[in-house]
Amino acid sequence: MNIDISSKIILTISLLIFMGCGSSAIVSTPVENIDTTPLKVSELTEIEQKTWSHLDLIKDTIPGMSVHKAYTELIKNKKGKTIIVAVIDSGIDIDHEDLNDVIWTNKNEIPNNGKDDDNNGYIDDIHGWNFLGEARFEQLEYVRLLVSGDRNNPRYSEALSEYNETNQKYLNLKAQYEQLINEVNVADKIVSKHLKKKGYTITEVNAIKTENKALQESVALIQFIFRSDFETIAVAMTAFENDLTKITNRLNYHLNKTFKGRQTDDDINDLTDVGYGNGNVKPIDKSENHGTHVAGIIAAERNNSKGVKGVANNVKIMAIRNTPSGDEYDKDVALAIRYAVDNGAKIINMSFGKYYSPHSDWVRDAIAYAGDKDVLIIHGAGNESLNLDLKNSFPNDQLNSDVEVSDNFLSVGAITQKYGSGLIAKYSNYGKINVDVFAPGSAIHSTFPENSYETIQGTSMAAPAVAGIAALIRSQYPKLTASEVKQIIMESGVSINTKLVVAGDSNTIKELHQISKSGKIVNAYNALIQASLIARQ
Known part of the structure; x- marks a missing residue:
């Protein structure tokens, strides 16, 4: 395995950020003048x-x-x-x-x-x-506009530009997530093999001392996953896979010009x-x-x-x-x-x-x-x-x-x-x-x-x-x-x-x-x- 840890950290941070809908009168005093309220520390x-x-x-x-x-x-x-x-x-x-x-x-x-x-x-x-x-x-509404072929619509050019930009963005994200999931999987297997167990802790990972480059890179990636507020690698993988599903749905349905979702036969x-x-x-x-x-x-x-x-x-x-x-x-x-x-x-x-x-x-x-x-x-x-x-x-x-x-x-x-x-x-x-x-x-x-x-x-x-x-x-x-x-x-x-x-x-x-x-x-x-x-x- 050949992981560039620094670039992988940047990628992971960007992905984590991405994860990202007439009674009687009351005699009481309203809540007001609160700007001096202390912050909850x-x-x-x-x-x-x-x-x-x-x-x-x-x-x-x-x-x-x-x-x-x-x-x-x-x-x-x-x-x-x-x-x-x-x-x-x-x-x-x-x-x-x-x-x-x-x-x-x-x-x-x-x-x-x-x-x-x-x-x-x-x-x-x-x-x-x-x-x-x-x-x-x-589909998204601007995709439906493009599918209609109504080039006289005043927002057609805007819709086309937004589609091209957004579609490419999600294609890139899909590739990045697939790469991330693959590399975390590989790193997890290498660390698990070294520790002779699954479900290891961050303490156990931190204790690994090795001259093996592949293991060093795997440890570094796994450590970063733990530092990103994931309790276990399994939890992280579930989160990554869920987000990959959302990205894939975006491409397969929301941005797909040939997809037909309407099933009610109305106009x-x-x-x-x-x-x-x-x-x-x-x-x-x-x-x-x-x-x-x-x-x-x-x-x-x-x-x-x-x-x-x-x-x-x-x-x-x-x-x-x-x-x-x-x-x-x-x-x-x-x-x-x-x-x-x-x-x-x-x-x-x-x-x-x-x-x-x-x-x-x-x-x-x-x-x-x-x-x-x-x-x-x-x-x-x-x-x-x-x-x-x-x-x-x-x-x-x-x-x-x-x-x-x-x-x-x-x-x-x-x-x-x-x-x-x-x-x-x-x-x-x-x-x-x-x-x-x-x-x-x-x-x-x-x-x-x-x-x-x-x-x-x-x-x-x-x-x-x-x-x-x-x-x-x-x-x-x-x-x-x-x-x-x-x-x-x-x-x-x-x-x-x-x-x-x-x-x-x-x-x-x-x-x-x-x-x-x-x-x-x-x-x-x-x-x-x-x-x-x-x-x-």
């Missing part, structure tokens, strides 16, 4: 790691949303009104032990009789609707061609875990002594599957919003997005329709470290940079559990005009398919945290409108004047009011106090 406990987003900045020195405090001091035993929250996503494991009691059921539909009993246009939509049918993978360019899909809202594959995780953040059962606790305590989750591995279709997004509105949802969570949208007008019309029907939409801002004031992201509620079609759309960026300069998640998109608030999105522990629980990150996790707060407000104060709830969430958040590193770039230092419209991180406790005051007026 100790490591978070296991419980704090799993619940940090619900903790309180002043009490716990962790920048959570004060959810525990809100329940203990404000909500107490007040049940409130049941609120339907639609989760438009990749599907939800509706049989999960921590979700099965909070899933919405269409009482006007008779299960499995093959009839549209309630005449809403959807047959056997018992817990929601699946606009994807059996499809799991899809994607005809918004009136409806009724396609089916009533199976569960994930097609357990790897489609995104929607289940999002649902748990909002509404995982709080009193069953299992798993995790959702933000909201009196919610029914309407499951709508429209988000494949790849880019969602505008038609599916528009119809999903309208389905949610027409079937009783008061809040919609959408933890997906893209940067090309051929029928963005359909989606904006659906957003405006939701606004007219008093439905609040919460949307994750995206995970590309971009300034959305300079880069269009879809879906959005704007005809141009400052004209909104309705006042019911809330865009959410992500923060970490580290109060201080590292508060803003390095992956989070931002924008003084196009991102409204920030909320916990990093290292969020929630439900996964098949009664499991995992910790993942993204603005996809920040959005449902806010949706949960919105559900709390609408449950406790049901007379408040969607636009009022939006304003309450934005105005009641915690202001932070600390200098913040943005997009993971130490040269980009901003204050929160410079990267979001509200300049605040959401706070459930404060929001309920403000809602109480407004509800009295």
